[in-house]
Amino acid sequence: MDHSDKTSPSEAKPMGRRDFLTTLGWGALFASIASTGAGMIRFLFPNVLFEKPTRIRVGRPDDYSPGSVTYLESSRVFILRNDKGFRAMSAVCTHLGCTVNKDAGSNSYSCPCHGSKFDENGGVVRGPAPKSLSTCEVTLAPSGHMVVDLKSFVPPNHYFRV
Numbered sequence: 001m002d003h004s005d006k007t008s009p010s011e012a013k014p015m016g017r018r019d020f021l022t023t024l025g026w027g028a029l030f031a032s033i034a035s036t037g038a039g040m041i042r043f044l045f046p047n048v049l050f051e052k053p054t055r056i057r058v059g060r061p062d063d064y065s066p067g068s069v070t071y072l073e074s075s076r077v078f079i080l081r082n083d084k085g086f087r088a089m090s091a092v093c094t095h096l097g098c099t100v101n102k103d104a105g106s107n108s109y110s111c112p113c114h115g116s117k118f119d120e121n122g123g124v125v126r127g128p129a130p131k132s133l134s135t136c137e138v139t140l141a142p143s144g145h146m147v148v149d150l151k152s153f154v155p156p157n158h159y160f161r162v
Ligand code: FES
Pocket: 093, 094, 095, 096, 097, 098, 111, 112, 113, 114, 115, 116, 127, 128, 129
């Protein structure tokens, strides 16, 4: 029977209290440096909320024929043109924010989510929508393009004239 010990005496020696605490200390130091470094790298990428611009160019007045209702999907707004001028009416339902649709063959609008109905000026005909569709301010940029401000509201009887 072979009684020889294949491990060297240094390998077999258990870690002493001092070695253990030294290793623990170095480990804590490196963990601290790593977490500080990770935090500093995180600062290079701040939390920025990129929102859509609220002022949008919607083309030139001549792009809209008289009597037309044009839906701009990217901005969820209807551009209405009649003999009084231009109106930009929000297509965002005032109930829970679904997009309303223009009713075919009619000047009314309907919300597909819960059945609200709006008249040609965006007034509520049938709930549960609590208030009218918003009318956004329309201005003319120096370039000749109309600009709709999706956060600036005007009364529904306000028309933009070129
Ligand atoms: S979101 Fe339009 S009726 Fe509910």
